[in-house]
Amino acid sequence: MASEKELVAKLVMADPGLPRPNPTQAYWQHVPHALANAQSASLPTDRDFAVIGSGITGLSVAKTLLERHPAATVTVLEARTLCSGATGRNGGQMAANVGEEYMDLAEVHGPEMAGNVAKFTFRNLEMMRELIEEYDAVETSEMQNLRKLRVFLTEDKFNDFKKSIARLEADHPSLGGLYTILDRESVFKDHGIHGAAGGALLPAGTVWPYRLVTKIFAALMKKYPDRLAIETNTRVESVEHSDSFATPITSVFPYTVRTSRGPMRAGNVVYCTNGYSGHLLPQLRGRIHPFKGTMTVQDPQKAMPNQGTSVSWGFHYPPRYDPETRICGQGLYYLGQSAKTGYFYFGGEEARMDETISADDSVVGEHSVAHLRSVLPQFFGRNGAAPWKLVSSWSGIMGLSSDGLPLVGRLPSTLTGRTGTGEWIAAAFNGYGMANCLMSGEALALMILGEDVSDWLPDAYGLGEKRLQGTLTPPEAIKALSANL
Ligand SMILES: Cc1cc2nc3c(=O)[nH]c(=O)nc-3n(C[C@H](O)[C@H](O)[C@H](O)COP(=O)(O)OP(=O)(O)OC[C@H]3O[C@@H](n4cnc5c(N)ncnc54)[C@H](O)[C@@H]3O)c2cc1C
Known part of the structure:
Protein backbone atom coordinates (compact mmCIF):
# COMPACT_ATOMS: atom_id res chain seq x y z
CA MET A 1 0.00 0.00 0.00
CA GLY A 17 -9.63 18.53 -14.52
CA LEU A 18 -12.25 21.01 -15.58
CA PRO A 19 -14.61 22.52 -13.00
CA ARG A 20 -17.15 19.81 -12.22
CA PRO A 21 -20.48 20.42 -13.97
CA ASN A 22 -22.62 19.68 -10.89
CA PRO A 23 -21.13 21.47 -7.87
CA GLY A 91 -16.19 31.85 3.96
CA GLY A 92 -16.89 35.54 3.35
CA GLN A 93 -13.99 36.66 5.53
CA MET A 94 -12.08 39.78 4.56
CA ALA A 95 -8.94 39.35 6.61
CA ALA A 96 -5.19 39.22 6.15
CA ASN A 97 -3.12 36.23 7.25
CA VAL A 98 0.24 37.92 7.02
CA GLY A 99 0.57 38.28 10.79
CA GLU A 100 0.85 34.50 11.20
CA GLU A 101 3.02 34.17 8.11
CA TYR A 102 5.37 37.11 8.60
CA MET A 103 8.18 35.27 10.38
CA ASP A 104 8.42 32.58 7.69
CA LEU A 105 8.11 35.10 4.89
CA ALA A 106 10.90 37.21 6.37
CA GLU A 107 13.12 34.12 6.70
CA VAL A 108 12.64 33.10 3.07
CA HIS A 109 12.27 36.45 1.30
CA GLY A 110 13.81 38.95 3.70
CA PRO A 111 12.02 41.56 5.80
CA GLU A 112 11.55 44.06 2.99
CA MET A 113 9.68 41.62 0.75
CA ALA A 114 7.71 40.23 3.72
CA GLY A 115 6.70 43.82 4.51
CA ASN A 116 5.64 44.36 0.90
CA VAL A 117 3.36 41.33 1.15
CA ALA A 118 1.89 42.66 4.42
CA LYS A 119 1.25 46.11 2.96
CA PHE A 120 -0.23 44.62 -0.22
CA THR A 121 -2.76 42.47 1.64
CA PHE A 122 -3.87 45.23 4.01
CA ARG A 123 -4.17 47.67 1.10
CA ASN A 124 -6.13 45.06 -0.86
CA LEU A 125 -8.65 44.85 1.98
CA GLU A 126 -9.03 48.63 1.93
CA MET A 127 -9.52 48.50 -1.83
CA MET A 128 -12.25 45.89 -1.35
CA ARG A 129 -14.11 48.30 0.91
CA GLU A 130 -13.60 51.16 -1.55
CA LEU A 131 -14.87 48.99 -4.41
CA ILE A 132 -17.95 47.93 -2.43
CA GLU A 133 -18.73 51.57 -1.69
CA GLU A 134 -18.04 52.72 -5.26
CA TYR A 135 -20.52 50.17 -6.61
CA ASP A 136 -23.10 50.96 -3.93
CA ALA A 137 -22.88 47.36 -2.78
CA VAL A 138 -22.60 47.77 1.00
CA GLU A 139 -26.16 46.61 1.54
CA THR A 140 -26.30 43.96 -1.19
CA SER A 141 -23.05 42.38 -0.14
CA GLU A 142 -23.86 42.84 3.58
CA MET A 143 -20.34 44.16 4.05
CA GLN A 144 -19.31 44.70 7.66
CA ASN A 145 -16.24 46.48 8.96
CA LEU A 146 -15.31 44.70 12.14
CA ARG A 147 -12.43 43.18 14.02
CA LYS A 148 -11.33 39.62 13.56
CA LEU A 149 -10.48 37.69 16.68
CA ARG A 150 -7.74 35.22 15.92
CA VAL A 151 -7.82 32.54 18.59
CA PHE A 152 -4.85 30.25 19.22
CA LEU A 153 -5.81 26.92 20.72
CA THR A 154 -2.32 25.91 21.88
CA GLU A 155 0.48 27.75 23.70
CA ASP A 156 2.95 26.93 20.92
CA LYS A 157 0.75 28.43 18.22
CA PHE A 158 0.14 31.52 20.32
CA ASN A 159 3.83 31.99 21.06
CA ASP A 160 4.79 31.60 17.40
CA PHE A 161 2.16 34.16 16.49
CA LYS A 162 3.35 36.67 19.10
CA LYS A 163 6.94 36.32 17.86
CA SER A 164 5.82 36.83 14.30
CA ILE A 165 3.88 40.00 15.19
CA ALA A 166 6.79 41.35 17.27
CA ARG A 167 9.11 40.92 14.32
CA LEU A 168 6.60 42.44 11.88
CA GLU A 169 6.26 45.51 14.10
CA ALA A 170 10.00 45.80 14.68
CA ASP A 171 10.80 45.54 10.96
CA HIS A 172 7.93 47.78 9.86
CA PRO A 173 6.91 50.33 12.49
CA SER A 174 4.31 51.73 10.06
CA LEU A 175 2.38 48.45 10.50
CA GLY A 176 2.48 48.70 14.28
CA GLY A 177 -0.81 48.74 16.16
CA LEU A 178 -2.80 46.67 13.65
CA TYR A 179 -2.78 43.68 15.97
CA THR A 180 -3.91 43.78 19.61
CA ILE A 181 -2.62 40.75 21.48
CA LEU A 182 -5.03 39.26 24.04
CA ASP A 183 -4.17 36.86 26.83
CA ARG A 184 -6.11 33.70 27.65
CA GLU A 185 -8.32 35.43 30.27
CA SER A 186 -9.31 38.22 27.95
CA VAL A 187 -10.24 35.82 25.15
CA PHE A 188 -12.44 33.97 27.60
CA LYS A 189 -13.85 36.80 29.73
CA ASP A 190 -14.21 39.57 27.16
CA HIS A 191 -14.98 37.43 24.14
CA GLY A 192 -16.62 34.31 25.55
CA ILE A 193 -14.30 31.91 23.73
CA HIS A 194 -13.43 28.67 25.49
CA GLY A 195 -10.25 26.64 25.21
CA ALA A 196 -7.90 29.36 23.95
CA ALA A 197 -4.24 29.87 24.86
CA GLY A 198 -4.51 33.47 23.66
CA GLY A 199 -5.63 35.58 20.77
CA ALA A 200 -5.37 38.80 18.81
CA LEU A 201 -7.71 41.34 17.28
CA LEU A 202 -7.07 42.87 13.88
CA PRO A 203 -9.08 45.10 11.54
CA ALA A 204 -11.12 42.97 9.12
CA GLY A 205 -14.51 42.59 7.51
CA THR A 206 -17.09 40.18 6.19
CA VAL A 207 -18.81 40.19 2.82
CA TRP A 208 -21.12 38.21 0.52
CA PRO A 209 -18.63 37.83 -2.34
CA TYR A 210 -21.03 36.28 -4.87
CA ILE A 288 -0.35 24.92 -7.85
CA HIS A 289 -2.72 22.28 -6.59
CA PRO A 290 -6.42 22.25 -5.74
CA PHE A 291 -7.46 22.15 -2.12
CA LYS A 292 -11.04 21.41 -1.21
CA GLY A 293 -12.64 23.35 1.60
CA THR A 294 -15.85 22.64 3.45
CA MET A 295 -18.31 25.32 4.52
CA THR A 296 -21.41 25.19 6.66
CA VAL A 297 -24.13 27.65 7.58
CA GLN A 298 -25.39 26.92 11.08
CA ASP A 299 -28.29 28.60 12.85
CA PRO A 300 -27.79 28.87 16.62
CA GLN A 301 -31.48 29.81 16.91
CA LYS A 302 -31.15 32.46 19.60
CA ALA A 303 -28.69 30.38 21.63
CA MET A 304 -26.07 33.02 20.82
CA PRO A 305 -26.08 36.81 20.59
CA ASN A 306 -25.64 38.29 17.14
CA GLN A 307 -22.14 39.78 16.91
CA GLY A 308 -22.15 40.02 13.13
CA THR A 309 -21.46 43.76 13.08
CA SER A 310 -18.53 43.68 15.47
CA VAL A 311 -16.43 40.55 15.25
CA SER A 312 -15.46 37.55 13.14
CA TRP A 313 -13.29 34.67 14.31
CA GLY A 314 -10.44 32.38 13.25
CA PHE A 315 -9.33 29.39 15.31
CA HIS A 316 -5.75 28.18 14.87
CA TYR A 317 -4.36 24.83 16.03
CA PRO A 318 -1.37 22.71 15.01
CA PRO A 319 -2.27 20.57 11.98
CA ARG A 320 -2.95 16.96 13.05
CA TYR A 321 -3.06 13.56 11.43
CA ASP A 322 -4.72 10.40 12.70
CA PRO A 323 -2.97 7.35 11.13
CA GLU A 324 -5.94 5.17 11.91
CA THR A 325 -8.61 7.12 10.10
CA ARG A 326 -6.05 8.97 7.88
CA ILE A 327 -7.95 12.16 8.66
CA CYS A 328 -6.01 15.43 8.75
CA GLY A 329 -7.05 18.55 10.57
CA GLN A 330 -5.49 21.35 8.53
CA GLY A 331 -5.00 23.82 11.39
CA LEU A 332 -7.67 26.45 10.86
CA TYR A 333 -11.37 27.11 11.33
CA TYR A 334 -12.91 30.39 10.15
CA LEU A 335 -16.17 31.89 11.29
CA GLY A 336 -18.38 34.87 10.59
CA GLN A 337 -21.92 35.70 11.57
CA SER A 338 -24.65 37.25 9.45
CA ALA A 339 -25.67 40.54 11.01
CA LYS A 340 -29.15 40.00 9.50
CA THR A 341 -29.97 36.40 10.38
CA GLY A 342 -27.47 35.52 13.10
CA TYR A 343 -26.43 32.48 11.05
CA PHE A 344 -22.86 31.33 11.53
CA TYR A 345 -20.77 30.81 8.40
CA PHE A 346 -18.25 28.25 9.56
CA GLY A 347 -15.55 26.45 7.59
CA GLY A 348 -12.44 24.34 8.09
CA GLU A 349 -10.81 21.21 6.80
CA GLU A 350 -10.97 17.88 8.61
CA ALA A 351 -10.73 15.11 6.03
CA ARG A 352 -8.43 12.58 4.39
CA MET A 353 -5.74 13.88 2.05
CA ASP A 354 -7.41 12.31 -0.97
CA GLU A 355 -10.58 14.22 -0.07
CA THR A 356 -8.74 17.50 0.51
CA ILE A 357 -6.23 17.61 -2.36
CA SER A 358 -9.09 17.43 -4.78
CA ALA A 359 -10.85 19.61 -7.34
CA ASP A 360 -14.18 17.84 -6.93
CA ASP A 361 -16.72 20.20 -5.38
CA SER A 362 -19.64 18.03 -6.47
CA VAL A 363 -19.58 16.33 -3.07
CA VAL A 364 -19.21 17.58 0.48
CA GLY A 365 -17.67 15.19 3.00
CA GLU A 366 -20.16 13.98 5.58
CA HIS A 367 -17.41 13.62 8.14
CA SER A 368 -16.21 17.20 7.55
CA VAL A 369 -19.71 18.60 8.00
CA ALA A 370 -20.36 16.54 11.13
CA HIS A 371 -17.03 17.72 12.53
CA LEU A 372 -17.83 21.39 11.85
CA ARG A 373 -21.20 20.94 13.54
CA SER A 374 -19.67 19.35 16.62
CA VAL A 375 -16.86 21.86 17.23
CA LEU A 376 -18.64 25.17 16.68
CA PRO A 377 -20.80 25.21 19.84
CA GLN A 378 -17.79 24.12 21.90
CA PHE A 379 -15.85 27.28 21.07
CA PHE A 380 -18.65 29.19 22.79
CA GLY A 381 -18.68 26.85 25.79
CA ARG A 382 -21.80 24.97 24.70
CA ASN A 383 -20.26 21.57 25.38
CA GLY A 384 -22.67 18.70 25.15
CA ALA A 385 -25.34 20.87 23.54
CA ALA A 386 -27.14 19.46 20.51
CA PRO A 387 -25.57 20.66 17.25
CA TRP A 388 -27.08 23.84 15.86
CA LYS A 389 -29.43 23.69 12.92
CA LEU A 390 -27.60 23.03 9.66
CA VAL A 391 -28.92 25.51 7.11
CA SER A 392 -26.49 24.62 4.35
CA SER A 393 -23.21 22.86 3.61
CA TRP A 394 -21.06 22.76 0.50
CA SER A 395 -17.51 22.41 -0.74
CA GLY A 396 -15.31 24.69 -2.82
CA ILE A 397 -11.92 24.54 -4.48
CA MET A 398 -9.04 26.76 -3.40
CA GLY A 399 -5.76 27.07 -5.29
CA LEU A 400 -2.66 26.51 -3.17
CA SER A 401 0.89 27.12 -4.32
CA SER A 402 3.90 25.20 -3.07
C1 LIG B 1 -14.47 26.81 1.13
C2 LIG B 1 -13.65 28.04 0.88
C3 LIG B 1 -13.58 29.03 1.85
C4 LIG B 1 -12.82 30.16 1.64
N1 LIG B 1 -12.88 31.17 2.54
C5 LIG B 1 -12.25 32.34 2.29
C6 LIG B 1 -12.43 33.44 3.15
O1 LIG B 1 -13.22 33.39 4.09
N2 LIG B 1 -11.70 34.56 2.90
C7 LIG B 1 -10.85 34.64 1.83
O2 LIG B 1 -10.18 35.66 1.67
N3 LIG B 1 -10.73 33.64 0.96
C8 LIG B 1 -11.42 32.50 1.15
N4 LIG B 1 -11.32 31.47 0.27
C9 LIG B 1 -10.45 31.64 -0.90
C10 LIG B 1 -11.07 32.58 -1.93
O3 LIG B 1 -12.42 32.27 -2.10
C11 LIG B 1 -10.30 32.45 -3.24
O4 LIG B 1 -8.93 32.70 -3.01
C12 LIG B 1 -10.78 33.43 -4.30
O5 LIG B 1 -12.18 33.41 -4.39
C13 LIG B 1 -10.16 33.08 -5.63
O6 LIG B 1 -10.79 33.82 -6.63
P1 LIG B 1 -10.45 33.52 -8.14
O7 LIG B 1 -11.29 34.42 -8.95
O8 LIG B 1 -8.99 33.56 -8.34
O9 LIG B 1 -10.86 32.00 -8.35
P2 LIG B 1 -12.32 31.34 -8.43
O10 LIG B 1 -13.33 32.13 -7.73
O11 LIG B 1 -12.15 29.91 -8.06
O12 LIG B 1 -12.64 31.45 -9.97
C14 LIG B 1 -12.03 30.63 -10.93
C15 LIG B 1 -13.07 30.35 -11.99
O13 LIG B 1 -12.45 29.76 -13.11
C16 LIG B 1 -13.36 28.88 -13.70
N5 LIG B 1 -12.59 27.97 -14.54
C17 LIG B 1 -11.53 27.21 -14.16
N6 LIG B 1 -11.07 26.51 -15.22
C18 LIG B 1 -11.84 26.84 -16.27
C19 LIG B 1 -11.85 26.43 -17.64
N7 LIG B 1 -10.97 25.55 -18.13
N8 LIG B 1 -12.79 26.96 -18.46
C20 LIG B 1 -13.66 27.89 -17.99
N9 LIG B 1 -13.70 28.29 -16.70
C21 LIG B 1 -12.81 27.77 -15.86
C22 LIG B 1 -14.01 28.21 -12.49
O14 LIG B 1 -15.23 27.61 -12.80
C23 LIG B 1 -14.13 29.36 -11.52
O15 LIG B 1 -15.39 29.97 -11.57
C24 LIG B 1 -12.07 30.31 0.43
C25 LIG B 1 -12.17 29.34 -0.56
C26 LIG B 1 -12.95 28.22 -0.36
C27 LIG B 1 -13.06 27.19 -1.46
Missing part, protein backbone atom coordinates in the same frame (compact mmCIF):
# COMPACT_ATOMS: atom_id res chain seq x y z
CA ALA A 2 1.32 3.46 -0.92
CA SER A 3 2.46 5.59 2.00
CA GLU A 4 0.56 8.75 2.81
CA LYS A 5 3.46 10.82 1.47
CA GLU A 6 3.41 8.91 -1.84
CA LEU A 7 -0.31 9.54 -2.01
CA VAL A 8 0.23 13.26 -1.45
CA ALA A 9 2.86 13.31 -4.21
CA LYS A 10 0.41 11.65 -6.59
CA LEU A 11 -2.44 13.95 -5.64
CA VAL A 12 -0.56 17.23 -6.07
CA MET A 13 0.68 16.16 -9.51
CA ALA A 14 -2.74 15.01 -10.71
CA ASP A 15 -4.70 16.83 -13.40
CA PRO A 16 -7.34 18.83 -11.49
CA THR A 24 -22.69 21.35 -4.40
CA GLN A 25 -24.93 24.35 -3.89
CA ALA A 26 -23.30 27.14 -1.91
CA TYR A 27 -25.63 29.10 0.35
CA TRP A 28 -24.25 32.34 -1.14
CA GLN A 29 -25.66 31.36 -4.54
CA HIS A 30 -29.09 30.17 -3.42
CA VAL A 31 -30.64 33.10 -5.26
CA PRO A 32 -28.81 33.08 -8.60
CA HIS A 33 -27.95 36.42 -10.19
CA ALA A 34 -29.73 37.38 -13.42
CA LEU A 35 -26.41 36.94 -15.25
CA ALA A 36 -25.75 33.47 -13.77
CA ASN A 37 -26.17 31.81 -17.17
CA ALA A 38 -25.23 34.78 -19.37
CA GLN A 39 -23.89 34.01 -22.82
CA SER A 40 -24.01 35.40 -26.36
CA ALA A 41 -26.13 33.66 -28.98
CA SER A 42 -22.89 32.47 -30.55
CA LEU A 43 -19.40 32.70 -29.11
CA PRO A 44 -17.78 35.95 -30.29
CA THR A 45 -14.29 35.55 -31.73
CA ASP A 46 -11.30 37.78 -32.51
CA ARG A 47 -11.16 39.38 -29.08
CA ASP A 48 -8.20 41.20 -27.60
CA PHE A 49 -8.47 39.35 -24.31
CA ALA A 50 -9.83 35.96 -23.33
CA VAL A 51 -10.15 35.96 -19.54
CA ILE A 52 -10.73 32.43 -18.25
CA GLY A 53 -12.63 32.38 -14.96
CA SER A 54 -15.37 34.62 -13.56
CA GLY A 55 -14.37 34.82 -9.89
CA ILE A 56 -13.14 37.99 -8.25
CA THR A 57 -9.79 37.73 -10.05
CA GLY A 58 -11.35 37.44 -13.50
CA LEU A 59 -13.62 40.33 -12.59
CA SER A 60 -10.71 42.49 -11.52
CA VAL A 61 -8.69 41.74 -14.66
CA ALA A 62 -11.64 42.40 -16.96
CA LYS A 63 -12.64 45.59 -15.16
CA THR A 64 -9.12 47.02 -15.26
CA LEU A 65 -8.60 46.15 -18.94
CA LEU A 66 -11.90 47.79 -19.86
CA GLU A 67 -11.31 50.87 -17.74
CA ARG A 68 -7.67 51.43 -18.61
CA HIS A 69 -7.75 50.71 -22.34
CA PRO A 70 -10.10 52.75 -24.51
CA ALA A 71 -10.87 50.05 -27.06
CA ALA A 72 -9.92 46.62 -25.70
CA THR A 73 -12.45 43.84 -26.23
CA VAL A 74 -12.71 41.34 -23.38
CA THR A 75 -14.47 38.00 -23.20
CA VAL A 76 -14.85 36.31 -19.83
CA LEU A 77 -15.16 32.55 -20.25
CA GLU A 78 -16.64 30.55 -17.41
CA ALA A 79 -17.12 26.78 -17.34
CA ARG A 80 -20.15 26.89 -15.06
CA THR A 81 -22.45 29.69 -13.91
CA LEU A 82 -21.10 33.18 -13.20
CA CYS A 83 -18.87 33.31 -10.13
CA SER A 84 -19.41 29.67 -9.28
CA GLY A 85 -15.82 28.87 -8.22
CA ALA A 86 -14.15 29.63 -4.88
CA THR A 87 -15.38 33.24 -4.88
CA GLY A 88 -18.98 32.08 -4.84
CA ARG A 89 -18.32 29.32 -2.31
CA ASN A 90 -16.00 30.77 0.32
CA ARG A 211 -23.39 39.23 -4.65
CA LEU A 212 -20.53 41.70 -4.91
CA VAL A 213 -18.87 40.13 -7.93
CA THR A 214 -22.07 39.51 -9.87
CA LYS A 215 -23.27 43.07 -9.18
CA ILE A 216 -20.06 44.54 -10.58
CA PHE A 217 -20.12 42.25 -13.62
CA ALA A 218 -23.65 43.52 -14.31
CA ALA A 219 -22.48 47.14 -14.02
CA LEU A 220 -19.60 46.47 -16.40
CA MET A 221 -21.92 44.82 -18.93
CA LYS A 222 -24.05 47.95 -18.83
CA LYS A 223 -21.11 50.29 -19.18
CA TYR A 224 -19.22 48.38 -21.87
CA PRO A 225 -21.90 46.51 -23.88
CA ASP A 226 -19.77 46.47 -27.04
CA ARG A 227 -16.48 45.55 -25.42
CA LEU A 228 -17.36 43.02 -22.72
CA ALA A 229 -18.86 39.59 -23.33
CA ILE A 230 -19.60 37.13 -20.54
CA GLU A 231 -19.77 33.54 -21.70
CA THR A 232 -20.88 31.24 -18.91
CA ASN A 233 -21.35 27.48 -19.33
CA THR A 234 -18.39 27.64 -21.69
CA ARG A 235 -15.54 25.34 -20.76
CA VAL A 236 -12.10 26.18 -22.07
CA GLU A 237 -10.71 22.81 -23.10
CA SER A 238 -7.36 23.83 -24.56
CA VAL A 239 -5.34 26.81 -25.74
CA GLU A 240 -3.24 26.90 -28.89
CA HIS A 241 -0.79 29.41 -30.25
CA SER A 242 0.01 29.64 -33.89
CA ASP A 243 2.25 31.92 -35.88
CA SER A 244 0.54 30.66 -38.99
CA PHE A 245 -2.29 33.08 -38.17
CA ALA A 246 0.11 35.92 -38.87
CA THR A 247 -1.76 37.39 -41.81
CA PRO A 248 -2.49 41.12 -41.82
CA ILE A 249 -6.02 40.56 -40.53
CA THR A 250 -5.40 38.00 -37.85
CA SER A 251 -1.91 38.72 -36.65
CA VAL A 252 -3.19 40.22 -33.43
CA PHE A 253 -5.16 37.09 -32.56
CA PRO A 254 -2.51 34.40 -32.37
CA TYR A 255 -4.32 32.31 -29.77
CA THR A 256 -7.10 29.86 -30.38
CA VAL A 257 -9.06 29.09 -27.26
CA ARG A 258 -10.94 25.82 -27.82
CA THR A 259 -14.15 25.77 -25.83
CA SER A 260 -17.16 23.52 -25.37
CA ARG A 261 -18.98 26.00 -27.66
CA GLY A 262 -16.36 26.10 -30.36
CA PRO A 263 -13.12 28.00 -31.00
CA MET A 264 -12.42 31.62 -30.23
CA ARG A 265 -9.39 33.58 -31.40
CA ALA A 266 -7.77 36.01 -28.99
CA GLY A 267 -4.80 38.32 -28.73
CA ASN A 268 -4.01 37.36 -25.15
CA VAL A 269 -5.18 34.65 -22.79
CA VAL A 270 -5.51 35.42 -19.09
CA TYR A 271 -5.86 32.50 -16.69
CA CYS A 272 -7.90 33.37 -13.60
CA THR A 273 -8.53 29.71 -13.01
CA ASN A 274 -7.20 29.34 -9.48
CA GLY A 275 -7.25 25.69 -8.30
CA TYR A 276 -8.00 24.42 -11.80
CA SER A 277 -5.00 26.12 -13.45
CA GLY A 278 -3.04 22.86 -13.81
CA HIS A 279 -5.62 21.47 -16.20
CA LEU A 280 -4.91 23.90 -19.02
CA LEU A 281 -1.29 24.42 -17.94
CA PRO A 282 0.11 20.97 -17.08
CA GLN A 283 3.51 22.44 -16.21
CA LEU A 284 1.85 24.11 -13.23
CA ARG A 285 0.72 20.81 -11.68
CA GLY A 286 2.41 20.39 -8.35
CA ARG A 287 3.35 24.09 -8.27
CA ASP A 403 5.34 28.33 -1.42
CA GLY A 404 2.09 29.79 -0.13
CA LEU A 405 2.19 32.89 -2.34
CA PRO A 406 0.02 33.84 -5.33
CA LEU A 407 1.27 33.68 -8.92
CA VAL A 408 0.80 36.93 -10.82
CA GLY A 409 2.45 37.65 -14.15
CA ARG A 410 3.28 36.65 -17.68
CA LEU A 411 3.58 32.90 -18.17
CA PRO A 412 6.96 31.91 -19.59
CA SER A 413 7.15 29.36 -22.43
CA THR A 414 8.49 26.81 -19.97
CA LEU A 415 5.06 26.84 -18.30
CA THR A 416 2.85 27.14 -21.40
CA GLY A 417 4.86 24.92 -23.74
CA ARG A 418 4.08 27.49 -26.42
CA THR A 419 6.16 30.17 -28.12
CA GLY A 420 3.80 33.14 -27.75
CA THR A 421 4.18 35.82 -25.11
CA GLY A 422 0.49 36.60 -24.58
CA GLU A 423 -0.45 34.20 -21.78
CA TRP A 424 -0.87 35.56 -18.26
CA ILE A 425 -1.95 34.27 -14.89
CA ALA A 426 -3.25 35.44 -11.52
CA ALA A 427 -3.97 32.41 -9.34
CA ALA A 428 -3.23 30.46 -6.14
CA PHE A 429 -4.48 32.73 -3.39
CA ASN A 430 -3.96 30.07 -0.75
CA GLY A 431 -7.33 30.53 0.92
CA TYR A 432 -6.92 34.31 1.31
CA GLY A 433 -8.43 35.61 -1.90
CA MET A 434 -10.29 38.53 -0.36
CA ALA A 435 -6.93 39.91 0.78
CA ASN A 436 -5.18 39.36 -2.56
CA CYS A 437 -7.31 38.87 -5.67
CA LEU A 438 -8.55 42.37 -6.36
CA MET A 439 -5.15 44.02 -6.54
CA SER A 440 -3.50 40.95 -8.11
CA GLY A 441 -6.03 41.11 -10.94
CA GLU A 442 -5.53 44.84 -11.31
CA ALA A 443 -1.75 44.49 -11.29
CA LEU A 444 -1.89 41.76 -13.93
CA ALA A 445 -4.13 43.80 -16.22
CA LEU A 446 -1.85 46.82 -15.89
CA MET A 447 1.20 44.66 -16.63
CA ILE A 448 -0.54 43.40 -19.75
CA LEU A 449 -1.16 47.00 -20.79
CA GLY A 450 2.55 47.74 -20.32
CA GLU A 451 2.48 49.57 -16.99
CA ASP A 452 5.06 49.16 -14.29
CA VAL A 453 3.52 47.83 -11.06
CA SER A 454 6.75 46.77 -9.42
CA ASP A 455 6.48 49.37 -6.67
CA TRP A 456 3.33 47.79 -5.23
CA LEU A 457 2.96 44.21 -6.49
CA PRO A 458 5.28 42.08 -4.33
CA ASP A 459 8.09 40.70 -6.47
CA ALA A 460 7.65 37.39 -4.62
CA TYR A 461 4.30 36.91 -6.47
CA GLY A 462 6.15 36.91 -9.82
CA LEU A 463 7.11 34.02 -12.06
CA GLY A 464 10.86 34.54 -12.19
CA GLU A 465 13.20 31.64 -12.87
CA LYS A 466 14.53 31.77 -9.31
CA ARG A 467 11.09 31.06 -7.87
CA LEU A 468 10.29 28.46 -10.54
CA GLN A 469 13.49 26.58 -9.71
CA GLY A 470 13.37 27.24 -5.97
CA THR A 471 10.22 27.48 -3.89
CA LEU A 472 7.58 27.03 -6.59
CA THR A 473 8.17 23.36 -7.26
CA PRO A 474 6.29 20.07 -6.70
CA PRO A 475 8.82 18.81 -4.10
CA GLU A 476 8.19 21.93 -2.02
CA ALA A 477 4.44 21.28 -2.15
CA ILE A 478 4.91 17.66 -1.13
CA LYS A 479 7.23 18.69 1.70
CA ALA A 480 4.75 21.25 3.04
CA LEU A 481 1.76 18.92 2.81
CA SER A 482 3.58 15.95 4.32
CA ALA A 483 5.07 17.84 7.25
CA ASN A 484 2.50 16.55 9.71
CA LEU A 485 1.88 13.07 8.33
